[in-house]
Each structure stands twice: as C-alpha cells, then as structure tokens.
Amino acid sequence: MTHKAAFTAVKTVKAYERVVEQIEGAISTRELRPGDRLPSERELMLTFEVSRSTIREALRVLESTGLVRSRPGDPRGPEVLQASPAILTKTVNRLVRLETIALEELVEFRIMLEGAACTLAAQHRTEDQLQTMRAAVDAMRAEVKHGPIAFSRADVAFHVSVWEASHNQLIQICGEAARGALIDMVAEELDRAPNSQAKMELSLAHDREILGAISAGDGPTAGRLARSFVIEYYGDIMSLKNRAALGAADDVALS
Amino acid sequence: MTHKAAFTAVKTVKAYERVVEQIEGAISTRELRPGDRLPSERELMLTFEVSRSTIREALRVLESTGLVRSRPGDPRGPEVLQASPAILTKTVNRLVRLETIALEELVEFRIMLEGAACTLAAQHRTEDQLQTMRAAVDAMRAEVKHGPIAFSRADVAFHVSVWEASHNQLIQICGEAARGALIDMVAEELDRAPNSQAKMELSLAHDREILGAISAGDGPTAGRLARSFVIEYYGDIMSLKNRAALGAADDVALS
DNA sequence: CAGAGTGTACTGGTCTGACCATATATTTCA
DNA sequence: TGAAATATATGGTCAGACCAGTACACTCTG
Incomplete structure (x- = not known):
C-alpha cells in the first residue's frame, strides 16, 4: 500500500433512496411543513434529474411512512402530512x-x-x-x-x-x-x-x-x-x- | 328510495396497494416465511396481472416497512425478512x-x-x-x-x-x-x-x-x-x- | 353582480418496452 | 478436482404513452 487514506465502505445507493432522503430531510428540518405541497411528479423528475418511475417509488415509500399523501388529480401536488403515531x-x-x-x-x-x-x-x-x-x-x-x-x-x-x-x-x-x-x-x-x-x-x-x-x-x-x-x-x-x-x-x- | 340495501363507502384502491396487501397477508399468515424468496418482479407482474411499475411500487413499500429486501442481480428474487426492531x-x-x-x-x-x-x-x-x-x-x-x-x-x-x-x-x-x-x-x-x-x-x-x-x-x-x-x-x-x-x-x- | 354549470389543463395511476450492471449458476478449461 | 470464463435472469432506471379524476378559471344565466 502506498497511501493510508481512510477508505470507507461503499454501498450503492439507489436513486429513489436519495430522493427519499432529501425530501425526508426537508421535512425533518421543517423546511417542509404539514400542509405544504410537494411539486408534481413531473416537476420533481426535473429537479432531481431522474425518471418519473424513480420519483414515484420514492413517493411510495414516503407515503408508506406517513410523511406525504398523493391524491390523483390534485393540481397542487402531494401533501406533506402531520406526523402521527x-x-x-x-x-x-x-x-x-x-x-x-x-x-x-x-x-x-x-x-x-x-x-x-x-x-x-x-x-x-x-x-x-x-x-x-x-x-x-x-x-x-x-x-x-x-x-x-x-x-x-x-x-x-x-x-x-x-x-x-x-x-x-x-x-x-x-x-x-x-x-x-x-x-x-x-x-x-x-x-x-x-x-x-x-x-x-x-x-x-x-x-x-x-x-x-x-x-x-x-x-x-x-x-x-x-x-x-x-x-x-x-x-x-x-x-x-x-x-x-x-x-x-x-x-x-x-x- | 325503493330499496334498503346496505351500501358501503367506496374507495378506489390502487393496484399496488392490493399487491402489497396480498404479499403482506401471505407473510402474516406464515405462508411466506423469513428467508423465503418472492418470485421475480417479472413473474409477479404475470401472477398479479399488473405492470412491472406497479409491482415495483408495491415492493418499495414492503421494503420500506422492512418486510422484504430486493437485491439487484440476485436470481432468487426478493427475500422475505425477519421482523426487526x-x-x-x-x-x-x-x-x-x-x-x-x-x-x-x-x-x-x-x-x-x-x-x-x-x-x-x-x-x-x-x-x-x-x-x-x-x-x-x-x-x-x-x-x-x-x-x-x-x-x-x-x-x-x-x-x-x-x-x-x-x-x-x-x-x-x-x-x-x-x-x-x-x-x-x-x-x-x-x-x-x-x-x-x-x-x-x-x-x-x-x-x-x-x-x-x-x-x-x-x-x-x-x-x-x-x-x-x-x-x-x-x-x-x-x-x-x-x-x-x-x-x-x-x-x-x-x- | 352572484351563483350555477361547463371546460380545460394538469395531476397521479398504470402500462409498455427498453437498456444496463450485477449476482448467481453453469460451463469450460487446466 | 478446482479455478476461470460464460450465460442468464435479476433488479434499477429510463422514456414515452394513455386514462380517469380533481381543481380552478371561465363561462352563461338569473
């Protein structure tokens, strides 16, 4: 070995996970508050530079953890929910x-x-x-x-x-x-x-x-x-x- | 009103939710046990008669609740996990x-x-x-x-x-x-x-x-x-x- | 001017089909 | 017999399309 750089384990992070992390982070820092609306899926795919499938998978996990809710047809976009037990x-x-x-x-x-x-x-x-x-x-x-x-x-x-x-x-x-x-x-x-x-x-x-x-x-x-x-x-x-x-x-x- | 049939509220159930329900049900009835493998996404789309996107969204929510884990390239399919704290x-x-x-x-x-x-x-x-x-x-x-x-x-x-x-x-x-x-x-x-x-x-x-x-x-x-x-x-x-x-x-x- | 009805643009839900990198199983070779 | 090369199917991601439904602005009417 010619160097001693502190290498660290590498794990492939899937794209939708990084989307989840960012949105979840924004919610936990109160950047996004209950009642706020997320951009539409088509806008999100532009800002995150991923396909819509990736955005949707991210939204599904956020939805399953009770952080957001998507309703079909709502032009205001997915809603950030109040955290609930x-x-x-x-x-x-x-x-x-x-x-x-x-x-x-x-x-x-x-x-x-x-x-x-x-x-x-x-x-x-x-x-x-x-x-x-x-x-x-x-x-x-x-x-x-x-x-x-x-x-x-x-x-x-x-x-x-x-x-x-x-x-x-x-x-x-x-x-x-x-x-x-x-x-x-x-x-x-x-x-x-x-x-x-x-x-x-x-x-x-x-x-x-x-x-x-x-x-x-x-x-x-x-x-x-x-x-x-x-x-x-x-x-x-x-x-x-x-x-x-x-x-x-x-x-x-x-x- | 000419009849008194007991109507009940109707809610649109999304396709991926029904997929989640069925797989979750199979796990909770021990039909699927930890260590077992789910069929591949492409097989699941045939048995559930939905598209692969739908299957994937279902798998994402199951994954986010810690019930299954998908690993890329694994020919044995998604794994059913042991419940964990x-x-x-x-x-x-x-x-x-x-x-x-x-x-x-x-x-x-x-x-x-x-x-x-x-x-x-x-x-x-x-x-x-x-x-x-x-x-x-x-x-x-x-x-x-x-x-x-x-x-x-x-x-x-x-x-x-x-x-x-x-x-x-x-x-x-x-x-x-x-x-x-x-x-x-x-x-x-x-x-x-x-x-x-x-x-x-x-x-x-x-x-x-x-x-x-x-x-x-x-x-x-x-x-x-x-x-x-x-x-x-x-x-x-x-x-x-x-x-x-x-x-x-x-x-x-x-x- | 107010209210009821109508449109319409955009939303989320779903589908199809394609490409890639990878983990496993198989085969090949030494 | 064991290691290396290959084959195959998998999950991750993408692009593009269609549909039913909602919210909102716009009518039309009184």
Whole structure:
C-alpha cells in the first residue's frame, strides 16, 4: 500500500433512496411543513434529474411512512402530512402478530404496560381526564345488565382513558397492540367461558379501585393493583406453571 | 328510495396497494416465511396481472416497512425478512424528532422496559445466559481503557444479553427500539460530554450490581436498580422538571 | 353582480418496452 | 478436482404513452 487514506465502505445507493432522503430531510428540518405541497411528479423528475418511475417509488415509500399523501388529480401536488403515531401502531401491531410470541410473553408485556400506564396516569392525569375515567367506570356499571360484550366494550373504554391519562403515547400504542393480540389469542377461551355476572362485577370493582388510586395520585398503588388484576384476569387461561411465577411476581417481582 | 340495501363507502384502491396487501397477508399468515424468496418482479407482474411499475411500487413499500429486501442481480428474487426492531427505531426516532412524541415519554418507556427486562431476567435466566452476562461485564471492564466508544459498545452488549435472558421478545424488541431512538436523540449531548473515565467506572459498577441481583434471582432489586440507573444516566440531559418527577419515581412511583 | 354549470389543463395511476450492471449458476478449461 | 470464463435472469432506471379524476378559471344565466 502506498497511501493510508481512510477508505470507507461503499454501498450503492439507489436513486429513489436519495430522493427519499432529501425530501425526508426537508421535512425533518421543517423546511417542509404539514400542509405544504410537494411539486408534481413531473416537476420533481426535473429537479432531481431522474425518471418519473424513480420519483414515484420514492413517493411510495414516503407515503408508506406517513410523511406525504398523493391524491390523483390534485393540481397542487402531494401533501406533506402531520406526523402521527398511527404508523407506529401499525408497525407494533404487525410485530406483535408476526413474531412467534408465547402467550406468557404477551401477558407479561401487558402486565408491565398496564402497570406503568396506571402509575403514570396517577402522576400525570388532568382533572378532565379524571372525569373521563369516572364516566367510563359509570358506563361500565350501566352495561353490566346488557351482557358481556357491551360490558367489555365499556371496560376497554376505561382502559383507553387510563392510557390517555398516562400522557405516554408509546405505552398507549404498545398497550393497545398487546391487548388486541391477547384478545385474538384467547378469544376461544373467552367464548367458552364468557364473562359471567360475577366476573363483570369483579372487574368493575377492580377498575374502581384503580380509579381511586389514580384519583388520589398514588401511582405505586395504581400500578400494583393494575398488575395484579391483569394477572388475575388472564391467570385462568394460562398454564399452572406460569400462573405460579406471575402470581409470585404480583406485588414485588414486577415492581 | 325503493330499496334498503346496505351500501358501503367506496374507495378506489390502487393496484399496488392490493399487491402489497396480498404479499403482506401471505407473510402474516406464515405462508411466506423469513428467508423465503418472492418470485421475480417479472413473474409477479404475470401472477398479479399488473405492470412491472406497479409491482415495483408495491415492493418499495414492503421494503420500506422492512418486510422484504430486493437485491439487484440476485436470481432468487426478493427475500422475505425477519421482523426487526430497526424499523421501529427509525419510526420512533422520527416521531420524537418531529415532536409528536416527547423525549420524556421515550425515557419513561425505556425506564419501564429496562426495569421489566432485568426483573424478568432475574426470574428466567439460564446458567448459560448468566455466563454470557458475566462475560459481557468482564468485556466492559476490559474496554474501559479503550475509550468511550468501545466501552459503550460493550455496555450495549451487556444490555442485550440481559434482554435475551428475560425470555421476552417483545420487551427485547421494544427495548432495543427505545434504546436506539434515545441514543440517536441524545448523540449530540453525549458528544459534547463524552463518557469520562469516571462515568465508565460508574456504569460498570451499576451493571455489576444489576448482574448481582439477576444472579441472585432477585427480580425486584434488579428492576429497581435498572430503573434508577437509567434515570441517572439520562437525568442530565432532561429538563429539571422531568428530572424531579422521574427521580421521585425512582424507588416507588414506577414500581 | 352572484351563483350555477361547463371546460380545460394538469395531476397521479398504470402500462409498455427498453437498456444496463450485477449476482448467481453453469460451463469450460487446466 | 478446482479455478476461470460464460450465460442468464435479476433488479434499477429510463422514456414515452394513455386514462380517469380533481381543481380552478371561465363561462352563461338569473
């Protein structure tokens, strides 16, 4: 070797990727803001000096990441969108469903998220959100007489209001994904042993307890209650071994 | 109106979207598994009866979501990929950068995941995994003298081994995503105040403590230690207000 | 002058067909 | 048997074309 220049690995960068990078960069530096319009595809191919196919492929990946939206016929060009966690939801959902995940892992994940959400909700909830949660619990009580399906819908609404009150979108998104996947996995078990009157009353009482702790601003208690209730709820349909492990974890192990 | 047929909203579905749906569906039903090869673009245009541009646009969005990868010249066709947290990291990253998700949310998320991972690792670790973790800590000690970059690489390796020992893929994936996004966000702050010798020694001591608790099977302690160390680590670069809130949460609130 | 209807120019979606560099598989050769 | 040359199909890119639809300006009408 006659020189010591610091060579670096070379990777072929595809044309459409460089287009994506530039537009994505302009968006992340606020050069392009939500509501702004991109030039039309035919203009873009002139400024980037590539063919329209390349421009289109770039726009497709930008669109799939939720950064822009193209509508046919709109003379104003593709629109720059407001960033939204919706795309994250989709990704997390796919991940949860795609990965081969044991039921117990999913339950652990859910326990952890539910606990954290309740803890944070106790710390961060606003008065308005407290009202919403109270209303959700009242709705649950009203739905007890309308059967398990209506009741569990109201139950979900309560949990969603708690997640919102946690002011943590990541926990909210992952929590919803975990809940959805979990319900899919245990749907048959739930069908076989649907929520009885007694079970509904129990859930209601539990949620009331949680609400009390959140209302009092007692995060640790809210979290502990939430975890133990989730464990109790899914305990029936998990193997005895897992029941034991998670049960022991109830008050301390997952703290 | 002469009939009451239940009409439903009609949306034009673009051709490439239907291609995406079908391939995505095949992947999510395990009909296509990681490592499998898709037919070549020219074959796909025959089976879907669309043009190659349409196929390519579909492949671009599948590629941008991390489901497949196309390599030029490979006669075996596009490869179906294993789901990875990388895409999650990127998405979270962008959302934080665009201020759709607050940095403190990300830190809270990380705290929760790290704590849960350590707690579960203490319960579920095998002897082999314990060995791996011990080796990782030893490697950290050895890397102290090789500077911050080498050290933090070893630090990451230790955390990865803990995540693996938790036997929970969801926590592992989300943990990696959160860590990756967080590091990207605070990279500049870290550059400004790189890990000093003292800081490295401190991290090493912390990880040793955690390893001790995991080794002893003491989940609660492992979790509590992990949470407080993460808080300590990121406390400097967070606002005072958040520091206070999370600091108070240290031993109890996030439990 | 205001509002309803009409045109029209340009947009995005799709298609066809072509060229290139490259990764793999096959064949050839030593 | 092993290495080198070749063949082949692949993905990346390009050019040019057509169509259905939207937004906007322009009518025409009252």
